[in-house]
Amino acid sequence: MKRLFDFNEVINREFSNSLKYDARKSVFGTPNVIPLWVADMDFASPPGVRNALLQRSNHPIYGYSNFPESIYEALIDWFNRRHGWSIERDWIVLSPGVVTSLHAAVLAFTNPEDAVIVQPPVYFPFFSAVNELGRSLINNPLRLKDGQYQIDFEHLETCASNAKMLLLCSPHNPVGRVWRAEELKQLLSIAEKHDLIIVSDEIHADLVYLPVVFQSLQKISNVRKNIITAVAPSKTFNIPGLNLSALIIPEIAQREAVNTIFKKMAINLANPFSMVAFEAAYQEGDIWLDELLEYLQETRNFVIEYIKDNLFPIQASAPEATYLIWLDCRDMGLDDTSLQNFFTYKAGVGLSPGLIFGDAGSGFMRMNIAAPKSIIMDALLRITAALRLHTK
Ligand SMILES: Cc1ncc(COP(=O)(O)O)c(C=O)c1O
Structure with a gap:
């Protein structure tokens, strides 16, 4: 066709x-x-994204802007429609990019020298989010078995007792794995046992090939605490240069902790172009x-x-x-x-x-x-x- x-x-x-x-x-x-x-x-x-940008640029004033409620609705509807995941309006914290979100989460939930686990080979800013902020890096390398990468849960269990946080790449860049529900549940049970916060970078969630189905970590968890999810329309719709993403943080104190980091940086996100592209992508893409x-x-x-x-x-x-x-x-x-x-x-x-x-x-x-x-x-x-x- x-x-x-x-x-x-x-x-x-x-x-x-x-x-x-x-x-x-x-x-x-x-x-x-x-x-x-x-x-x-x-x-x-x-085309919906390009039209939204053209329409906005046709208005000749590019002043300070304000996020409309419709941008949150577009994100909520998308994740409901595409991933069967119900996100509540209050859980959403807009953020410039996912890498910024990783840094903000590390700053919000760990202290200098606390240990953060990463699972290499992994997208390189995961290392810098830990190293540049003076936290200590623990590697829990993926295991390559018969051409497929797997999480080494046994090793993770030993790492978890000394760590505050795990940076999860889900789906995983560069190895292309989509973690199955059973794998994510195993991860959750280790995290709960050791009071580990998981930051789940789900930027590639929309780029999954059938018959495999993506599962968001938060969606399969029974608990609304200690999971910080980063999502974005940037990879999905090829708009990464526009720099607008979102964090999904169900627990109010944890959400406030991230908001405080952004406040301290005086980050103004409300770019008139990125917001219309974000909304159109999720609404019409x-x-x-x-x-x-x-x-x-x-x-x-x-x-x-x-x-x-x-x-x-x-x-x-x-x-x-x-x-x-x-x-x-x-x-x-x-x-x-x-x-x-x-x-x-x-x-x-x-x-x-x-x-x-x-x-x-x-x-x-x-x-x-x-x-x-x-x-x-x-x-x-x-x-x-x-x-x-x-x-x-
Ligand atoms: C796993 C992962 N996270 C984050 C990013 C970049 O996100 P952003 O441009 O929103 O900082 C990428 C880009 O390749 C990525 O693969």
């Missing part, structure tokens, strides 16, 4: 101050790479997202098959969520610097080095496939050619 939205359209992003495209020289040392690194998409945002997920799933399946058939000895498992492929390059026999140089200079493809996600990412590279299939195909062909020379 013909789609309403054309994800095959190649849109030139160069010279738009795009980090992904216009920072290539400083990030990779060369502008001549197909950029498949930072996690945004090379697709136009949904369903069909666009359904089609995007179909497109990404086709691309994901193709890429995984292609890797199996053509990119030996590189291996990859299909992510259950996210548009990020975690390439296992350990059998290429290269150290991490040589591996990065291989992709950048030999293949001409700009990927994220696995090592930024922690030591457990050594020998891996992360590839962002949220681009028209022609771009992804071009990148795969470049890697194929470079690999032929490498293995000769």
